[in-house]
Amino acid sequence: TTEEPSTPTSGGPLPARTTASSPANTSKGGKDSSEISPPTSPDILKPFLWDKNYDRQSMSFKQPPHFTDSSSRPPWVGGQIQTFSPGPRCLIYSRMLMAFVIAGAPGEGTTTTLPADPAAPPATSRSPALSSTAASPPLTSNSTTQDNASLPLTSNSTTQDKQTTTPALTTASSVSPATALSTIAPTKPPCENKYGGVSVKYSFNDNKTFTATLDVKREECEPPGCEKEHRGLSACQTKNISMSHPSCEPPFEYVLEVPPDPNQFQLVDCVEDEEANTSLCLHWQNKDFPDNGQFKCNENKIEYKFKCDGGSPSYNKDTFKVRNLKPRTNYTCSSQVLYDQQLLISQNKTIETDFGEPEAPQNFTCSAKNATEGKCTWTPPQSYFDRISLCYWITPGGRNCIPQDKTQDGIDLHNLRPFTNYTVVLQARVTGKVTRSRNATYTFWTDPAKPSKVNGLSASRKTENTIAVSCKRPDQLNGPEGKYYLEVRTGNTLVKKDSGPECRFLVEDLQYLTEYNFLVYYDNTKFAGLPESVTASTSYNAKALIIFLVFLIIVTSIALLIKQLMNVEPIHADVLLETYKRKMADEGRLFLAEFQSIPRVFSKFSIKDARKSFNQNKNRYVDILPYDYNRVELSDINGDAGSNYINASYIDGFKEPRKYIAAQGPRDETVDDFWRMIWEQKATVIVMVTRCEEGNKNKCAEYWPSMDEGSRVYGDVIVEINEHKRCPDYIIQKLTVGNRKEKASGRAVTHIQFTSWPDHGVPEDPHLLLKLRRRVNAFSNFFSGPIVVHCSAGVGRTGTYIGIDAMLEGLEAENKVDVYGYVVKLRRQRCLMVQVEAQYILIHQALVEYNQFGETEVSLSELHPYLSNMKKRDPPSEPSPLEAEFQRLPSYRSWRTQHIGNQEENKSKNRNSKIIPYDFNRVALKHELETSKESEQDSDESSDDDSDLEEISRYINASFVMSYWKPEVMIAAQGPLKETIGDFWQMVFQRKVRVIVMLTELKSGDKEACAQYWEEGKQAYGDVEVHMKDTNKSSAYTVRAFELRHSKRKDPRTVYQYQFNNWNGEELPAEPKELVLMIQNLKQKLPKKNSAEGNKYHRNVPLLIHCRDGSQQTGIFCALFNLLESADTEEVIDVFQAVKSLRKARPGMVPTFEQYQFLYDVIASTYPAQNGQVKKSKHPEDKVEIDNEVDKAKPDANCTSPPEALETSEGDKEAGGAKPTEGAEGPEHAANGPASPVLTQSA
Known part of the structure; x- marks a missing residue:
């Protein structure tokens, strides 16, 4: 901007600047004469212009120089004395102005003037204003700050410095003959001097912003940046503000640094x-x-x-x-x-601060009252303590601790061991953030007592009339070291006495052929123990006995060397069961005799090929080698020695030569040879009777491709896997086998691996092998090659399966079996076939099972016509085939012991005296859950061990029942009594139950059928706290969710209870579909099936079922649950075997024909047939109205989701979480209702 020129008047301030349009300025000469100054050339100013790159800071220009005289004239104009402000800046300005005067017009002096003294009269002559901005470009900052006290020097430089203001020099822009007039004026002080001491106060606001308040007066600061308050500042924000005033320049720049939140x-x-x-x-x-x-x-x-x-x-x-x-x-x-x-x-x-350590108890002493009791006394500490406990032990590992009352000062100790040194510690404790304690310790001996009886007393004849008597030390001496005493009696007559520090006595010179009673006891010098006795007799003369023994040894040796085969007659089907029982009598003595009479190896058959050096590494076991005459020979490969060898033998069937190939489990080195054998022998079925690893030992190479691989090449043979199906007892894989060197198309090969053979022994249920045989025969045909059977060595389990298959074929053909003769035949074709006695007996058990019960398995596709025929009575007076099948079911009454449930102290815990769990599979409860055996993660591999001793476990009326997915089990239990509710919840927690199924009402008429073992809110049962979180009810069943916590565990567990409504124990369910629906829905709460091999029996039990007494309704449910699993997995059912298995596990399971037929009918209605095909019904879409029992006031308590969304944090740990299939529109779900009651996880 520009400003109009002004003439200074007397006493008025000097204007800061003039405009470019002013005429020539009038300057006063030294003799008060006015002259017109000539125009000044711009070139004259060039030597005095500031360089833009000049280091002004080195000149310390913090503010422009100013003059001190009142007229503001330079000292060289007029005769008045003026002084500069001190400092070098004045000298610089002086040299500049002097140069300017010298550089005037040639030959004449140029006068430079400053504005006139305000006291002088106005000038009459004018010349162009030297200070005009139009006369020359400014030499300093383009600041517009004005100061009427002095005029700044300006130049055409635009460089500005906030810290330093440079003197400016101006010249006139118009040319006049007169000498140019120049003016020098001091600059304004910097605004830093004015505002440098300003302070800021920050205040934090409710909206989490800051307000900065400056201690500056509003009227003393012009720009908007000078506002006293700055609002809306964020934490840690920086903001630049500028403060200025007409009285200073340049503005003061200030940075606001906002503090943190x-x-x-x-x-x-x-x-x-x-x-x-x-x-x-x-x-x-x-x-x-x-x-x-x-x-x-x-x-x-x-x-x-x-x-x-x-x-x-x-x-x-x-x-x-x-x-x-x-x-x-x-x-x-x-x-x-x-x-x-x-x-x-x-x-x-x-x-x-926390509690400090308490004082130790004072005057602590202990003493023995007798051999098994002691007494301790003390004075409680004077300082504060919150509890005191007394512990005593013989060794530190066996301490017993007894909490004491704070005011107590003595205790009697009971059940101590006699003559034992006890260490007793009395501990005072204070529990704050940590437990702090002080101890007092005392040791004492209990009194001696009678020693226990000696152990292992034996009497052996050394000569015909000398007997040696020896025994082992008593378990408890109960006193000091003593002696052993021997008394020898015959009848009531004392014959001899002896004693010694060791229990070794040699009694000589006894009567021949006389029976003696030897009594031995131990005396600890304080008391004599009770005697232990043993009887022995003297014998004949030694010479006669030696001759007899020599003769007996010779005869026995000859018999062992000759070892002729026994003459065992074939067994007719009508007497198969009786024969089996007779041979099993006396611990299977007859079976053992038969089995041991069969030679392990027939040495007349050579095994030269197997022993050749280039074949030895192909044998898994050095003593199990194929005979040369019937080994499987492979085709030669390029004439390589041994390329035609594999450890496999042809085996004849019942009346079919070479029906089987018995082979060892392939090694990694022989897998190619194994598949070459499969191709060359045209085999279409492989039966594998082992797992690849058992007991951490490699039993067989995994010689097939995985589903991820798809196919694998073994030499010239290509094996492709098409299907992999896992069932509880076996795995079926469909393979296609081809040969790269042959044009023939690939052949279908079925691989069946039996997975339920235990690591040691044989399967408990022979029905499993009959089931395996049915699967194998379903895939084999007349035109296929031999059935290849292998285990690890290819003799024990392999021979057992072949023996069962061949003998069943003989039983069907001839109605009789010759197991002994066939096993001899197997041993002639491969050594050690049917390797142990238990396998020999298992063949007989399978034959008895088949002969007694027949085939009861039926496929779903044939179920409806099969069931229709089974219900027909022909003639009407005779029972139907279905009734006859039910009548063949064994009752298994009292087939196992029931001692624990019938003990006097446990009888009151049984609701029905006829339904007592068997000892072998009862659910044992620990007295105290040991947290050291289980990690806090509650992993399934760390469940409570089942090796509980009977005497240290509590009793509850509950039994383990085998589920379809072996080795998993279920628990079948009676409805809790009021006094057993705590035991019931302990069982649920210890066995990690996920789902409880309740099949009874609380009352049956006027009688209690089940105690109500749940309450609203929280209930504590010992160390287990039960909290009912939610309840949802439909017309069919009620679902309750419980949260279980243990005082020694961190994480809670969620347990669901499904209570089926309106099922009278004496009747069948009126709506079977609702029962099936409940089963389908509760299965979603159970963990996914673990396909890992070798799971331990009775680890975790995710499902518990109970009715009134744990028999009839529970039996129907367990059978139906297993049958539905079998139908879904294998598309077959076996009602007979399902019920038979349950009856072996618990008394009273499925006792009536109506219940038995009900199981068939429910499966048939669940899987209806249409055009010969089975329709698998999925979750029914019935609409169920939900009624929340826990909190009816909550509008969202009935919100539901589809069954797929029922997984909770507890239920889906193994499943990986459920994915809901519907949108999260709660009102629509609540209005329509789900297919079943649904629980939402409580917050």
């Missing part, structure tokens, strides 16, 4: 529990620093101040510790956080 600082107690009794610790926790890197403020400006009672103050550290304090004392601490020396947050905190 005080809410992000939190004063926390950081003392460690172990030091909390004598120390305190405070720590300012900054939420944004330094972990997440979000702290934007200058951390170096943060200061911390602490001051506590009993400690010195602390500065600048965010953590403050004080030690050596008094326990259980209050200390008050104050602390502040400052930012840039401004208080950000202040807080006071009162901390109480």
Whole structure:
């Protein structure tokens, strides 16, 4: 901008600048004459213009120079004396102005004038204003700040410095004959002088922003940046503001640095529990620093101040510790956080130190009252303690601890061992953040008592009339070391006595052929123990006995060397069961005799090929080698020696030569040879009777491709896998086998692996092998090659399966079997076939099972016509085939012991005296759950061990029942009595039950059928706390969700209870579909089936079922549950075997024909047939109205989701979480209702 020129008047201030349009200025000469100054050439000013790159700071120009005389004239104009402000700046300006005067017009002096003294009269002559901005470009900053006290020098330079104002020089822009007039005026002081001391106060607002308040008066500061308050500032924000005023220049630049959010600082107690009794610790926790890197403020400006009672103050550290304090004392601490020396947050905190160690009990003594009792006395500590306990032991590992009352000063100890040194510790405890204690210790001996009886007393004849008597030390001497005493009696006559420190006596010179009674007891010098006796007899003369023994040895040796085969007659089907029972009598003595009479190896058959050096590494076991005459020979490969060898033998069937190939399990080196054998022998079925690893030992190579691989090449043979199906007892794989060197198309090969053979022994149920045989025969045909059977060695399990298959074929063909003769035949074709006696007996058991019960398995596709025919009576007076099948079911009454449930102290825990669990599979409860055996994660591999001794486990009326997916089991239990509710919940927790199925009402008429074992809210049963979280009810069944916690565990468990409504125990369910629906839905709460091999029996039991007494309704449910699983997995059912298995597990399961037929009918209705095909019904779409019993006031308590969304955090740990299939529109779900009651996880 430009300003109009003005003439200074007397007493008025000098204008800051003039405009470019003013005429020539009038300057006053030294003799008061006025002249017209000539125009000044711009070139004259060039030597005096500031260089843009000039280092002005080195000149220390903090403000322009100013003149001190009142007329503001330069000292060389007029005769008045003027002085400059001190400093070098004045000299610089002087040289500039002198140069300007010298550089006037040639031959004449040029006069430079400043504005006239205000006291002088106005000038009459004018010349162009030297100070006009139009006369020449400004030489200093383009600041528009004005100061009427002095004129700045300007130049055409636009360089500005906020810290330094440079003197400016101006010239006139118009040419006049007169000498140019120049003017020099001082600049204004910097605004820093005015505002440099301004302070700022920050205040934190409710909206989490800051307001900065400046201590400056509004009227003294012009720009908007000078507002006194700056609002809406964010934490750690920086903001530049500028302060200016007409009286100063340049403006003062000020930076606001906003402090951090005080809410992000939190004063926390950081003392460690172990030091909390004598120390305190405070720590300012900054939420944004330094972990997440979000702290934007200058951390170096943060200061911390602490001051506590009993400690010195602390500065600048965010953590403050004080030690050596008094326990259980209050200390008050104050602390502040400052930012840039401004208080950000202040807080006071009162901390109480923890309990200190109590005093040890005083005057502690113990003494023996007798051999098994002691007494201890003490004086309780004077200091504070909250509990006291007494522990005593013989060795530290066997301590017994007894809590004591605080006021108690003595105790009697019972059930101690006689003559034993006991260490007794009395401990006073205080429990605060940690437990602190002090002990008093005392040792004492109990009194002696009678020693126990000697162990292992034996009497052996050394000569015909000399007997040696010996025994082992008594279990309890109960006193000092003593002696053993022997009495020899015959009848009531004492014959001899002897004693000694060791229990070794040689009794000589006895009567021949006389029976003696030897009594031995131990005397510990204080008491004599009870005698133990043994009887022995003297014998004949030694010479006669030796001759007899020599003869007997010779005869026996000859018999063993000759070892002729026994003459065992074939067994007719009508007497098969009776023959089996007869041979099993006397611990299977006849079976053992038969089996041991069969030679293990027929040495007349050579095994030269198997023993050749190039074939030895192809044999898995060095003593199991194929005979040369019937080994399987492979085709030669390029004439390589041994390329035609594999450890496999042809085996004849019942009346079919070479029906089988018995082979060892392939090794990694022989897998190619194995597949070459399959191709060359045209085999279409492979039966594998082992797992690849058993007991951490490799039994067989995995010689087939995985589903992920798809196919694998073995030499010239290509094997492709098409299907992999896992069932409980076996795995079926469909393979296609081809040969790269032959044009023939690939052949279908079925691989069946039996997985239920235990690592040791044989399968408990022979029905499993009959089931395997049915699967194998379903895939084999007349035109296929031999059936290849292998285990690991290819003799034991392999021979057993072949023996069962061949003998069943013989039983069907001839109605009789010759097991002994066929096993001999097997041994002639491969050594050690049917390797152990148990396998030999298993063949007979399978034959008895088949002959007694027949084939009862039926496929779903044939179920409807099969069931229709089974129900027909022909003639009407005879039972139907279905009734006859039911009548063949064994009752298994009293087939196993029931001692525990019938003990006097347990009889009151049984609801029905006829339904008592068998001892072998009862559910045993631990008295105390040992947390050391189980990790906090509750992994399934760390369940409670089932090796509980009977005497240390509690009784509950419940039995393990085998489920379809072996080795998993279910629990069948009676409805809890009021006095057994705690045991019931302990069982649920110890066995990690996920789902409880309740099949009864609480009352049946006027009688209690089941105690209500749940309540609203929380209930404690010992260490287990049960909290009912939710209840949903439909017309068919009710679902309740419980949360179980153990006092020694961290994580809770969720258990669901499904209560089926309206099922009278004496009747069948009126709506079977609803029962099936409940089963389908509760299965979603169970963990996914674990396909890992070798699971332990009775580990975790996810499903518990109970009715009134755990028999009829429970039996129907368990059978139906297993049958539905079988139908879904294998598309076959076997009602007979399902019920038979349940009857073996618990009395009273499925006792009536109506219940038995009901199972068939439910399966048939669940899987209807249409055009010969089975329709598998999925979850029914019935609409069920939900009624919440727990909290009817909550509008969202009935919100439901489809069955797929029922998984909760407890139920889907193994399943990986469920994915809901519907949108989360709660109102629509609640209005329509789900297919079943649905529980939502409580918050």
